[in-house]
Amino acid sequence: MQYKILKLLSYLICLLPYRLILLLGQGFGRLYYRIAARQRKRAVAQMQESLQISAEQAERIAVNLFENLGRTFMEVMYMPAFTAEKMRRYVTVENRHYLQEALAEGRGVVLLTAHIGNWEWLGAALAMLGLPITTVIKRQPNDQHTQILNEYREMAGIEVFASGTSELVSAAKALKKGKILGFLADQDAGQHGVFVDFLGKPASTPLGPAVFAKRFRAPVVPVFIVREPAGGHKILVSQPLYYQDTGNEAQDLYRITEQMTGIIEAMIQQYPDHWLWFQKRWNTPPEAVKASEQQTAAAARRGQGA
Template sequence: MASNWQYHMFKSMSRLISSLPYSWVLLIGKCLGRLYYHVAGRQRKRALQQICEGMSLTVAEGEQIIKSLFTKIGQTFLEIMYTPVLTPQNFERYITLENRHYMDEALAQGHGVVILTAHVGNWEWLGAGLALTGWPITSVIKRQPNDQHTRLLNEYREMVGMEIFARGTTELVAAAKAMKKGKALGFLADQDAGRSGIFVEFFGKTASTPPGPAVFAKRFKAPVVPCFAVRKKEGGHRLLIYEPMYYQDTGNEAEDIKNFTIRMTNMLEDVIRTYPDEWLWFQKRWTTQPENPAVDSLQAMTATVAAGKADNRREGGGRLD
């Protein structure tokens, strides 16, 4: 009952926020973000430590970026509550697409598309902007600790035209079927992947990295299109679409998946370095460390490939590739 109460509370808050002018949403969000900076001591300290280490910054330089980050987080939170305002007719008032031809060309190949993204800017409005453009967008999501938060987010994702699959469930079979139909499947590839991840370098430290984008790109011979939403100074977002990346098959499956994961991780790092106050630096990104880097990475990739083949057999398919 308590959790249902939370859902209805956030839904009511969303209705109120959606009645405001967008300029007010940004102003109130900025104030909330500044407040959050002062009360979220653990996240603030972790973010400062990780950005200073990862980007070789002084404490003063790091603090300036993290203060800006928290301000933008406050705005993003209110923007997510503002999502019901977005429609196919008006979303370009808030979201400007750049290089949309890359997505058009990738989808036209007919193999589906893997969307590579991260917790950069307002990633929820990234998905909304792609879907409202008319592209067939699906996404693999991680459930929130509170099911009612997940319920509201998924309701808004589906409202703008996205199809949602939960990570780590049998819904991944449905995600594979969506790729077979030529749809685009989004992955947030910047979270700690635990023991099932591939260990690669990220900002100078070993990080357990999700293998999903590489595995799906291999399995469906699909292009990988990096996409990110970054905030404009005057308000709203630039939706950046980058040139597609392609899986290189040399016949050594484990090494090929690892090498492609490294290329994609380097791409994420380049974007974060360009827009450092847009990424969630307080994520526990480097929590999982390999006991034996060579062995752990090989085992993770082997398990990932085996799981993909098992899913394929359950669908009635043959080879993974």
């Protein structure tokens, strides 16, 4: 039923002019700001701590954040009507040559991005430009939401792989074929991550982008999307970075993960109202990972003694 409701809503939204969609999204975001008290309070508290700003400043950013989120929701529902022609009208790409040059190396490209701006339009726009975009996604808590998002991603030309499944083998094959493999690398990685300082606090950070960059010697290209004040979006592509093999794998993986985290930090600091401040980025305490590592080591010792 939820799937059918979302599809109907999407159909109706696709009939509207883009400017009206943005206005409705802004209003929807303001409403969500008022009713989502838990997310709003978490966002304000995390902004105060991470950006070292006052509660008033954090509240102002939070209002803009929720308005942007409302616009993003409406734009995602508009994706069936998001043609290549409309993409060229509403989205510009800065420094696209970095991606093309990285692709020309023939080892695939690890695309580094985050939940900044309309990340769904980021992938769709690059795919519509003819770039071989694939992505590793984390399933939504609601399967209906995952289904509709994957439909719209594939409709735009994006090949989708689910994290934590056997589909990661297919993701590796896609990178080996020279495609672009996108990672949203700003979520809590739980007990399987590595702790890197993120906006002033240690955060469990996914190693996926670093591992793929190491295994395939693929360049890592940071790519983000931001809103233009007059409407539409700009995709920002930065110079690639590379995994440096010094012979110490743990340190090398940590180093490039730290570099990638710093790039995401800089984008958030420059566009604080574009990032999902209410997500539980620091949900896993360092002690939990240490306890997990100790349990794994103990189990290994027991296995050796058996």
